[in-house]
Amino acid sequence: MSDPAPTSNRAEDGAPPGVPGVRPWGLVGTALAVALTVVLVLGAGSDVYAVLGYPDPGAPTKLGVNLLRLVFDLAGAGCLGGLVFAALFTVPQRGGMVSPDGYAALRTAGTAAWLWGAAGLLLSVFDAADSAGQAVTDGLTLDGWLGLLRALDAPKAWLLSASLALVLGVACRSTLRWRTTLALTVLAGLALLPPVLVGHAATNGGHDFASDAMSFHVVAAALWLGTLFAVIAHARRRGSNPEIVARRYRRLAATCWVVLAVSGVIGSLVLVPPGRWLGEYGSLVLYKVGLLLLVGLVSVPLRRRVTRSAPDRFRGMLRLAGAELALLLVTLGISMGMAHVPPPNLLDRDATASDLLIGYNLPDFPNAWQLVTQWRFDLLLGTAAVVLAMLYALGVRRLRAHGQRWPVGRTVSWLAGCLVLLVATSSGVGSYAPATFGVHMTAHLLLNMLGPALLVLGTPVNLCLRALPRAGRGEPYGPREWLLGVVDSPVARWLSHPVLASLLLVGSLYALYPTGLFQLVMQEHWAHTIMNVYFLGSGWLWFWSVLGVDRTPRRVPQLARLGVTLGMMPALAFFGVLVLSMSEPIAENYYRTLDLPWSVDLMTAQQAGALIGWLGGEVPMLLVLIVLLRQWHREEGDDDDADYEGMFARLESTRS
Template identity: 30%
Template structure:
């Protein structure tokens, strides 16, 4: 195998990226000289080039760490190679982020680059007061932190920290892709986040595979290629779906798709994506099975994925040009576009939805691609595991599959349906969504026993790498897991989160900021899941309360929820008055009346899942007693009532001693 491919593969990737970046800038007109305040040729090309290098370096970082965490063995050179790729990519990401920050400042300020104090003062103001500068400065800090971790970490479990830090570098870039306050901001940011992560895993994983290929034999390469192929398939689905959503939000019409520079670039990127999908299909169905057969098959595979990297470079270059090209649909916030807008649109970026009626719960939708994919994958993986068990001859109770499916359906509706469409405008709808996320959906998901299903369905790895089974086995045994799954801790978090969230500035942050809203969904899902797991879960946890204490805990949390609901219902002051009270609604209840309704939901509807939990605990307690009694009966049958005879003999001996003591 020619060692020159180690240089040729990344060189082809970089060359194709830069070449099609220049072509894309020409097609979209982003590199053309500006009539007013032109920053110069160096800046016009420097900004997109530096930004594109950021994207490619981030892909190398995330893809290599994902491969290290999920596909590679820690006791083989392949892990070291992947972590070296991650460290080098993180270093390039840091330098490219710094360059992009400076180029961007020069571009938006119109000031030439210099080393004097005024330039430094302006740059400092840019990174502290202007949102774009703040995001690039955060990106620089995250990249630098990830670089330190990537160079320092060489232990398998600690690579999770590198992965978390690497994924965090996508957040500032996703925030930049759609202006805060612009219409469809939350959907666009989540869609772009899916796109960035999917493309990074796809491109970076393939680049890592090229470097690793020179350290393993043919059979091992076939195994690693199969694992990468599974990741690439998921990434392709995410990239394709998010690309469609992002393109539609920015293009807006078929005419703009073929009649504008931005639309033509979208078409070019779509062609590259389809070509990459074809590469993946050929690789998965034809090339990977032939790797282990001969050296020729291995060589063909390496050359094939080198060509695939070149096509990925084309897609990356076009994507970089898209980021600098004016979109047919304006992405500026409505408040900055001039004209009269409603208070709701001023606050949220989206127009006020129609009046909420009973039929609206079925007809109004606000789709979120990220959560939709979470639900689709969660359902498909669960069903695939059940099917694998059945093919192996094992059974999985339908009574667990149905709750899981209902829980996923509830999560999909809450994050994509009418609750998502109205929760920003009505406190009562927000509270209903909150109760779904923290009480009903977690209860159903816990009854599905996903951890137990995974441990039964996923095969144990024996090659020194960790897959889903190994990571789960490690996770449930860590001291942190023992702490957060302890019933006392889960109960405090479950009940206390309500009070802390709604009576601190966190509620305002979650209402007005996209990141805060996503944090709210994730936090309350996890808090509700861990509480339900500690009360009625089938999946293994280090410790659970005895059944009587579980019921006491449940009734205590019910009391806390009831007190919380009554507090909101009877309150005379409006919570988040500058948000829910400033929407300018002309339909429905007044904000204070709507808040009272929300309190009633927290008190009444919110208690129903807790009562269901209590009933399940009572049933489990009864079954536990029945099982224990049957166990004792079976033991007595096997021992011929030996235990009972021994007990009677002990009582008789004690009676004789008492009699002798009385006579004496």
């Protein structure tokens, strides 16, 4: 049973007096989005299906798929935006409860989540029929749908997103705690991704770039549009803190515009090769770029001026919101047409096996020179490495500007950790990691051991707590409070237990490589990305909990940390022995399917990878032992000094 709703005597129905209603703009934008979807889908005819090799399923099925996609995207944006508003734009009450403004945003997000889930469930049926060239109206049976669900990836993706959306609908209805909204916001962003990861961007050459770029693109678009929904609703009910809400929305919209522009350019360059920009798909891309430029160059700069000059902040927020909403909805309608038209690179029949599996070719043997020079930037983790280094440097600069010192060694350690992350994912090591097991284990060690250790020694949580300002009284929480909300959460306390962190770190080795799971993971780019994120995250958790140099949710005794480290060493050594003793290559079918022009003996590469994993895993453990023993010695020395001082104090008091 949900708790009673908080009440507020500030809420009013309708827009502030003297401001043109936003609703007509929204209705016009929605009507144009629907019209564009219908025109673009019907205008494409049956040529699209003929090129892909299956029959036209008919207008009802085609329109059903794309109009449901429109509902799916709008509802997903509404859910994500409501959660973002509740988590980042409102002032929590005492005890961590959401405010009335946050509660209103949560309820809106919950309603959108139910619509989102319903659209996803229907899409799993319509898209299955559309992909099979079968009309839904011809009587798609349950057995037929289940067969298509097993054979096709897209219906599975819609079903997964729908399931997550329905979970969000239940959670938004039942939760009233601010900290929970942070977790639900992350879940809502992830729920948008499954259809993207199996769509047009995930096929053919360059799909590693295209799928990562489209993931950024879709989340940024949903975040911008959904937060705009929430801000309009907040202004219409005349909620609290209009100045702060307007300022944060300006920053969020500007950031989303930059992400949309960069990711859109990258994705378009991959999906539309040079010389094909005048085709149907290329023309839609150009129209979308024009609208994006119009929104960015007009609304983003003008919003600051309008909100500052308006005597009523609510009136200022709503003045440009209607036109901005209409433009974003029209852009979404063009996106629906692009989803129906296959991009030119999908029709490239010259793609190699490595193009289809990993997204690019590797014509040369991975010698030392290739590992150093063969760079291919990882849009997710490579970008994370660069952004984390910049943010850390800004934090140190801020401390120095306030006359505070920060140890140089910590800065060097953090920047070295970011460099290790960049090398492991974007250098020749990252490029060749999917192609041979020995290089993969090198990247694994960099992501799972060396990189996290260096990052933890940089003590970023302590830096953030010193550099970030506190939120003012009565103001929405800022980055410092968001960080504390995560670090001090029960989930973080549970995950940072050294025993659980050790199981997450070493357990992945035994679950991934000897079981056949590694072969399944390497066949999909999104699964490979999740694996790398898991390596980095589990390594961070272990070193964060065991080294004890940064702010953590729990304080672990020194002896317990030593015991956990000593227990990890034989577990890592046994894994190396296990892989060395295996009689068959790990992921043999995957490596042979790559069909690379150079050949590597799979067993030799596997044994080299086992030795790298064995020796490379033991060295960081020895370094951790040295650090822990030094900490223990220092603590005992401090205790001895304290005892001596106490003894001398007692002697002096006795003499007097």
